[in-house]
Amino acid sequence: MKKVVLGLSVLALALTSCGTKQKLADLEAKNKETQDLLNTCTIKLNSALAERNAFSKEIDHLKKNNSDLLSNMGNMTMLSSKGAENLEKTLESMKEKDLKITRLQDAITKKDSVTLALVRSVKKEVGFDDPDISVNVEKGVVYISIADKLLFKTAGYEVSADAKRVLAKVAAIAKSKPDFEVMVEGHTDNVSIKNAMMRDNWDLSVKRAVSIVQVLQNDFQLNPGQLVASGRGEYVPLVENDTPENKARNRRTRILLLPKIDQFYDMIEKEMKNMTK
Structure with missing residues (x-):
């Protein structure tokens, strides 16, 4: 009977790990797709700005032609009707192009401003002065990186009492952003682990991520629909695992605050289509 229970537990854990890996892959793919869209x-946008500059030069040229005509004719009423018509069409085209550029800039700025506001909120709320905690932004995603010595005992996955003060602040920020996802990402060094509780480093990284997710949900009532637990094992190190200090740096947990980018994606995509009309 014990063997059956143990087998079912291992199977459940494997399925959970596969699910979190797929979720992580989907999120990374979506983030890359949006980044590619932003680059395009x-x-x-740069092309449109160059076109607007060309319009400006054309307007200056038309104004000069009309000015020359006025000087030659000596009378405002003799303004070339063709020149005036061309000037009016150019001004109207430039106005329409400016409107499209403004909408596109607003869409990009909105996404950037949401990310910037979140970074300020994190730094203000958490007030990280601890060298074992860092906050940064990569490709529009806010990362909170926490050294494992602040969260867990060696080779363990039970969250320490001291770590909960940090997680409480993270939970408060996440609650204020209900349309954000919170992905907890476990990382280990390259020292292999295998015992009765752990099969390998993959297992350890996933268990640590799940432990933090459970604290955020159970202790701080964070909406479980916002939470994602994932493990990266030893395979995404910050530095080479060639010294004890570097191994300590690689043993970490990252908490990713992910805006649901569909709203920005749709808005930017819409404005890009308008640019081609």
């Missing part, structure tokens, strides 16, 4: 959007 920036190219189109």
